[in-house]
Amino acid sequence: MTVSSANSVDDSIKSSLTKLAPLEAVLFDIDGTLCDSDPFHYQAFRVMLQEIGFNGGVPITEEFFIATAAGKHNDDVALALFPDDIERGLKFLEDKEAMFRKLAAEQVKPLSGLDKVRKWIEDRGLKRAAVTNAPRPNAELLLSVLGLSDFFEAVIIGDECEHAKPHPDPYLKGLEALKASKDHTLVFEDSVSGIKAGVAAGMPVIGLATRNPEHLLMEAKPAFLIKDYEDPKLWAALEELDKAGAH
Known part of the structure; x- marks a missing residue:
């Protein structure tokens, strides 16, 4: 079922999370999941790649950005953009991240309904961690701008994992940082690589169709997709999860 489907909330979506009851923890990606930050990444890439004459000086498209960079680790992005000079690629990405932080600090906003889901999590005393492929300075900046620095008990950085x-x-x-079980933990993610990671770790993933094409996200096998945290599908599923946990 896609975000654009009819309003009726499918029973399979409602019940898709009930096996997690009682819910213990929630894990969130950051970029594109807590906030719509990809436009700032795209802008930084577009400007800086054009400055160095990448692609013959023709600006990259959003499709190219999604295919090459969105949600991916910088080592992989460097390899894709500068296959013959990885060192140059990594240096370029360092500079690009600095430009991204400047843009994001001034303009980034939380995804619609984030406060509501935050309150839902706090009211139930659930454990929570942010899990991202972003460099730590980016992650900490975004969490600070969004007022979430104290909300998360742990911030896990892809670079700092094997x-x-x-x-x-x-x-x-x-999961290890929170001492939580995968059988009672839920993941929110917006990228193909992130959804694949959550699914491979054995957890149901709710996919956010913030920017990435829905058909690509569905191929990564999320439990279901939502547009943002106001989506009725999310609240129908969480209500069923609450009911299951009460038994």
Whole structure:
């Protein structure tokens, strides 16, 4: 079922999370999941790649950005953009991240309904961690701007794990940090690599169709997709989960 489907909430979506009861923890990606930050990444890539004459000086498209960079680890992005000079690629990405932080600090906003889901989590006393492929300075900046620095008990960085997403390692490390069980933990993710990582770590993933094409996200096998945290599908599923946990 896609975000654009009819309003009726499918019974399979309602019941898709009930096996997690009682819910113990929630893991969130950051970029594109807590906030719509991809436009700032895209802008930084577009400007800086054009400055160095990448692609003959023709600006990259959003499709190219999604295919090459969105949700991916910087080592992989460097390899894709600068296959013959990885060192140059990594240096370029460092500079790009600095430009991203400047843009994001001034403009980033939480995804619609994030406060509502935050309150739902706090009211139930659930454990929570942020799990991201972003460099730590980016993650900490975004959490600070969004007012979430104190909300998360742990911030797991792909770079600081043996393998970044799409490998399950960052999510497994998140579970370990929270001392939570994968059988009672839920993941929110917006990228193909992130959804794959959460699924590979053995957890149901709710996919956010913030920017990435729905058909690509569905191929990564999320439990279901939502548009944002106001989506009725999310609240129908959480209500069923609450009911299951009360028995």
